[in-house]
Amino acid sequence: MSRRRLVPALMLCAALGATVARAQAQKPPAEAPNAVSPVLILPPTLPPKLVSTYPAQDQTVAPGLLILKAVFDQQMSPSAWNYAPAPGAEPLECVKTPRLLTDQKTFVVICRVLAGRTYGVTFNAQRPGGFANLGENPAETASLTFKVENDSPVTTLRRAMELAGLRADQTPVQEAPRASAANAPAGGG
Template structure:
């Protein structure tokens, strides 16, 4: 074959091979057609701030059942939290674990408070392992103190939720899922 015809043939062969290799790279493999990277990288965020509480700072509330409510300015992780008694005041008698509401910013916690006392709580007294946003950036430390007046106690969860401004679907305790009736689990 004359040299003049060989050069275009070599160039044509190289172009076809490159196109074929490029097409093979873009085709997903049969083994992993929807492969997804398991790494999630979130952008840096500012520390979350406590923007509202119930009760509010220095508010007077009725004795009995109290729902402590803490709202942050960012979506929060439901699995990390830290609260402790504020210095110099009575510690509250509360359930251990707060519940994150569906807005993903507000935690609620059911407590019992007694008349004639001053209570306080510090959120993220230890920032490590405390309330944090979805990027695992811990919230700033914040304290809250309030007074409990003498008077008729709050004795129902419904009334405590009303006072905290919660709807019926924002209960501070979540019922566990019910076991199905007639299921095969459970030692038949």
């Protein structure tokens, strides 16, 4: 083959070789014949136990805003909980959903209590779907009753948090994430 014809043929081979190499580099590697997708298997656990509350059993508290706090002995699922009125006591007026704090063991919820009443709450009155650990083992059922005195009411979230022994970063209200311009709906009105 003449030299004039050889140079374009070599360039063509080099270009084809580069294209094949790029295609192979972009191709996902073949899976190992015995590849297994990762699965998390948790060992069996004992049911979580309620270890402390605010208010404590039979404690007397001020009327007004109250942060009900329930602390368990294990890390808990943030989406599994239920509480109901305790038999023979006034039902609490609380927001619907408690918040699990960063320790993964403490739930808090904002409630309103009135003077001169006795309130009661049962945690996991219905165990299925109730407070549960990360292995989905439901907590033991537990009840709490407390009294409300005729005193000056608690009217600020800060004071209610202090009484419950919470720090500023343990607020029972979680802020919604801020919407960014990229996530904002198009158009205007």
